Amino acid sequence: MRAFFLAMSMYPDVQRKAQEELDRVIGTSRLPTFCDCDSLPYLNAIEEAQRWHPISVMGLPHATDEEDNINGYRIPKGASLLPAIWWFTRDPATYHDQETFKPERFMDPCSEPLATNMTIGFERRVCPGRVLAESSIYMTFAQSLAVFDIRKAVDAQGKEIVAEHKYGCGIISRPEPFGVRVTPRSERHAQLIQGVLKRHPWEESDARCLDGMKV
Numbered sequence: 001m002r003a004f005f006l007a008m009s010m011y012p013d014v015q016r017k018a019q020e021e022l023d024r025v026i027g028t029s030r031l032p033t034f035c036d037c038d039s040l041p042y043l044n045a046i047e048e049a050q051r052w053h054p055i056s057v058m059g060l061p062h063a064t065d066e067e068d069n070i071n072g073y074r075i076p077k078g079a080s081l082l083p084a085i086w087w088f089t090r091d092p093a094t095y096h097d098q099e100t101f102k103p104e105r106f107m108d109p110c111s112e113p114l115a116t117n118m119t120i121g122f123e124r125r126v127c128p129g130r131v132l133a134e135s136s137i138y139m140t141f142a143q144s145l146a147v148f149d150i151r152k153a154v155d156a157q158g159k160e161i162v163a164e165h166k167y168g169c170g171i172i173s174r175p176e177p178f179g180v181r182v183t184p185r186s187e188r189h190a191q192l193i194q195g196v197l198k199r200h201p202w203e204e205s206d207a208r209c210l211d212g213m214k215v
């Protein structure tokens with residue numbers, strides 16, 4: 001989510017495109033829900049946040065339960081292996097212009113593979129929290145973009161501060177702290193936010209659509 005807010009402040013054109021799609025499909029009378037998923041292809045592609053900045057840069061260590069040989073390299077039984085998730089998401093054979101935040105890479109005509117099947121782990125040790133993670137992330141992206149403008153922070157003179165995409169260290173990697181300005185897109189959007197705050201934001205219909213969500 002931190003990578004998403006950083007990317008939205010750094011790539012205003014991406015933000016504008018997602019907002020145009022949300023305005024066209026949903027309008028300003030309600031917030032997007034899980035039921036809108038299939039009608040928002042550009043918003044879905046903002047899952048690019050997970051490729052651009054995978055939170056688990058080297059996954060978790062795994063151990064081999066038997067000796068193996070891969071491309072001439074002998075892997076002894078019991079060796080610790082760390083998947084280079086950060087590198088997989090930047091493999092130039094799979095992704096063009098790797099450092100750029102570009103949701104279009106997952107859409108026609110590029111159709112590069114979604115990175116989420118690498119960023120959440122592999123096979124029988126795949127992340128068990130992925131459905132919770134993916135659905136919360138999706139809803140945060142959708143509802144934030146529907147009602148807020150996310151812009152670069154400004155200094156005391158009102159000049160925009162250009163944030164950089166810098167990595168923190170550790171097993172869990174987050175973008176280094178940065179400032180953003182988050183403001184309602186208009187008076188109408190401010191009213192929508194106020195209305196939502198007065199009631200439970202996830203309606204019953206949402207829970208039904210979440211059941212069928214593919215993650």
Ligand code: HEM
Pocket residue numbers: 055056059060061062118119120121122124125126127128129130132133134
């Ligand atoms: C975007 C958010 C998340 C990402 C990118 C992520 C990623 C990962 C990755 C890469 C692994 C290692 C898988 C492997 O060993 O191959 C993992 C394991 C795990 N994750 Fe997540 N995770 C996320 C959210 C969550 C959440 C929300 C929960 C719990 C509610 C969770 C619980 C776990 C647990 C318990 C493991 C260890 C599984 C095992 O070793 O069998 N994760 N996750």
